[in-house]
Amino acid sequence: MKRIAESTVRRLSLYLRFLEEFEKAGKLTIASGELARSGGTTSAQVRKDLSFFGSFGKRGLGYSIRELTGAIRGILGLKHSWKVVIVGAGKIGAALAQYSGFPDRGFNVVGIFDNDPRRVGQWYDGVAVADVCSLEADVRRLGAEIAIIAVPPQAAQGVADRVAAAGIHAILDFSTAAITVPPSVTLRSMNMAVELEILSFALTEGARQ
Amino acid sequence: MKRIAESTVRRLSLYLRFLEEFEKAGKLTIASGELARSGGTTSAQVRKDLSFFGSFGKRGLGYSIRELTGAIRGILGLKHSWKVVIVGAGKIGAALAQYSGFPDRGFNVVGIFDNDPRRVGQWYDGVAVADVCSLEADVRRLGAEIAIIAVPPQAAQGVADRVAAAGIHAILDFSTAAITVPPSVTLRSMNMAVELEILSFALTEGARQ
Numbered sequence: 001m002k003r004i005a006e007s008t009v010r011r012l013s014l015y016l017r018f019l020e021e022f023e024k025a026g027k028l029t030i031a032s033g034e035l036a037r038s039g040g041t042t043s044a045q046v047r048k049d050l051s052f053f054g055s056f057g058k059r060g061l062g063y064s065i066r067e068l069t070g071a072i073r074g075i076l077g078l079k080h081s082w083k084v085v086i087v088g089a090g091k092i093g094a095a096l097a098q099y100s101g102f103p104d105r106g107f108n109v110v111g112i113f114d115n116d117p118r119r120v121g122q123w124y125d126g127v128a129v130a131d132v133c134s135l136e137a138d139v140r141r142l143g144a145e146i147a148i149i150a151v152p153p154q155a156a157q158g159v160a161d162r163v164a165a166a167g168i169h170a171i172l173d174f175s176t177a178a179i180t181v182p183p184s185v186t187l188r189s190m191n192m193a194v195e196l197e198i199l200s201f202a203l204t205e206g207a208r209q
Numbered sequence: 210m211k212r213i214a215e216s217t218v219r220r221l222s223l224y225l226r227f228l229e230e231f232e233k234a235g236k237l238t239i240a241s242g243e244l245a246r247s248g249g250t251t252s253a254q255v256r257k258d259l260s261f262f263g264s265f266g267k268r269g270l271g272y273s274i275r276e277l278t279g280a281i282r283g284i285l286g287l288k289h290s291w292k293v294v295i296v297g298a299g300k301i302g303a304a305l306a307q308y309s310g311f312p313d314r315g316f317n318v319v320g321i322f323d324n325d326p327r328r329v330g331q332w333y334d335g336v337a338v339a340d341v342c343s344l345e346a347d348v349r350r351l352g353a354e355i356a357i358i359a360v361p362p363q364a365a366q367g368v369a370d371r372v373a374a375a376g377i378h379a380i381l382d383f384s385t386a387a388i389t390v391p392p393s394v395t396l397r398s399m400n401m402a403v404e405l406e407i408l409s410f411a412l413t414e415g416a417r418q
Contacts, residue, residue, distance in 0.1 A: 004414075006407065013406040017362075017387045038387050076406045077413030091307055095300040099401075101385060107405055146408055153226075169415060170408035172401070176310060178226045178247050186411035188404040192308075192381070195397040196316055197222040197285045198215065199355055199379035202395035204286030205213075206378060 004075075008049050012072050014038060015046070019069045029062040081106045085144040085168075087159045089114040089122065089129045092174055093150035097124035110142045135159075139166040146170045153177035160187070213284075217258050221281050223247060224255070228278045238271040290315045294353040294377075296368045298323040298331065298338045301383055302359035306333035319351045344368075348375040355379045362386035369396070 018038035022030055032043040032050075050068070052075075073079055084107050086093050096102070097112050113132040114120060122129045130138060139147070147163040149156050149171060156175035163171065170186045173179060176193040227247035231239055241252040241259075259277070261284075282288055293316050295302050305311070306321050322341040323329060331338045339347060348356070356372040358365050358380060365384035372380065379395045382388060385402040 004410075009407050009410045010403060013400075013403040014387050016406070017385065017402065037389075075410065075413075077409040078406065080409075080413070082409060082412070091304040095304040098300055101402065102405075105402060105405070107409075145412060146405070170412050172404055172408060176226065178223050180246075180249075186408055188407055190399050190401065190404060191222075192399065193226065193310065193314060194219060194222040195381055195399060196311075196314065196355070197225070197287065198218050198397055199381060199395055200286040200289075200291060200316075201213075201218045201284065203291070203354060203379050204284075204289070 004052060008052070009076070011041060011045070011049055012076060014040075015049075016069065016072045016076070019065050019072070023065050023069060027065055030065055030068070031062040035063070078106055081108055082146050083108055083110045083142060083144045084146045084148060085109070085111040085113065085135075085139060085142070085163070086148045086150060087113045087132065087135065087163065088150035088152075088155075088174075089116075089119045089124075090150065093148075094122075094124060096148060096150060096174070097127065107146065110144055111138050113138070132159075135162055136166040139163060139168060144168060146172065148172045148174065149179075150174045160185075213261060217261070218285070220250060220254070220258055221285060223249075224258075225278065225281045225285070228274050228281070232274050232278060236274055239274055239277070240271040244272070287315055290317055291355050292317055292319045292351060292353045293355045293357060294318070294320040294322065294344075294348060294351070294372070295357045295359060296322045296341065296344065296372065297359035297361075297364075297383075298325075298328045298333075299359065302357075303331075303333060305357060305359060305383070306336065316355065319353055320347050322347070341368075344371055345375040348372060348377060353377060355381065357381045357383065358388075359383045369394075 015035050032046040035046045036043045086097050086109055089112050097109055102109060109127055112124060112127050112129045113135050114129050115132045119129050120131050147168045149159050151159055153175045156173060156177040157179045160171055160179045160181055164182055164185050169184060173189045176191055181187045224244050241255040244255045245252045295306050295318055298321050306318055311318060318336055321333060321336050321338045322344050323338050324341045328338050329340050356377045358368050360368055362384045365382060365386040366388045369380055369388045369390055373391055373394050378393060380390060382398045385400055390396045
C-alpha cells in the first residue's frame, strides 16, 4: 500500500470522530462537504483522502457512514485492541489510568508504573501501580505495545529510552520535555506547554494588531 | 510585524523548552545545530526562524541563551501572566487544576466550573469549583483570557460557544470532540484519541510491511 502522510492520518481520525457522532444520531450517509467541515478542509481533500481506500461514495448520494467508519477503523488499526502501559502515576497518569475513553476505543491499560513507594500498590481500574524498576520485564511479560509517559520532564527521556529498549514501538508523551526516540519508534506528544504558548502567541499577536 | 506561521510558533516553543534546560544547566551560548536537533529540524531552519526577531547569533559563537530565551518569551507573550478558566472538574479537569506547570509558566487558573453538584464547592489549589451556570458572568468578572475545556465530548461544543460568547479568544480543548469556533477565537486541541490513532496506525502499518 502507498505510504499515507501523517496529515492524512490525522484527518482520517477527525473524520472518524464525526462519523461516529453521525452514526449515533442514526444517519446513514454523509456528503463529502459535511466531512470536510468536520476536518476543517475541502470536499476535494476529503475525496482525495478517501480515495486511498477504494471507492465508497456514490455521486449525489454521499458515503455510507457504516462502510466508511469500518474502512477508516481498519486503516487506523482500530479493529485490533492495543495493550498500553502508563509510566508515572501522578495526577495526570492517574487520571489517564481511569480514563474510560481508552478501553472504549480499544486501548487497554495493562500496567502502571511509578518510582514513588507511596504510589506503588495503588489500584486504578483493576491495575495496581508497579515499581518502575520492573518496567522492562513487565513490558515484555505483558506484551505491551504502547507506552504513555506521564512523568516530570527531566525523567521523560530516560523512560522513553527504557520502554524503547524493552520493545515498545509507540509512545504518547504527556511530559512537557522535548524527547527523542530511535527511528523504529513512533512518538506523539501531548505537549500542553506548546499548545498554551501557541494560544499565548495568538492572544499577544491579536493585541499587537 | 510579519505574520508568523503556526509551524514556526510551535518550533519556537520547542526551542524554548531546550533553551530553558540549557540555561538551568548553566550554559551561556548555544549553536544553531544544537537547537535544530531539539526542534527536529535543520540549522538553516533555526536561523530562518530566529531571523524574524533580529540578529542574536554571532558567527562561530552561537546564540546567547539568555537573550534568545528573553526574545522568544516576548514573542510568545510569556512575559505576561494569563488568566485561565477550566470547564469540567472531572479527573482530567481536576488534574489540570492542580498542575504546577501552569503557574510556573504564567498561566494562572482563576476559575473552575462543573455542572455536577457533587463537584461544585471542591477546592483545587485555592480555587473552588463553581456551578457552570455562572460561567459567562464569572469569565467576564475574572477577566479570563484562556479557557480549558475538559468536559465529555458531547458537551464540548456547547461550552466552546459559551466561553466564546463571554469574550474568551483562546481555547485549549481536552475533550475528544471535533469542535468549531468563530474566526476570532484560537482553538488548540489536546486530542488524545487522534494521537492514539496515529500511533495505532503506525503500529499497524509497521506490521503490514
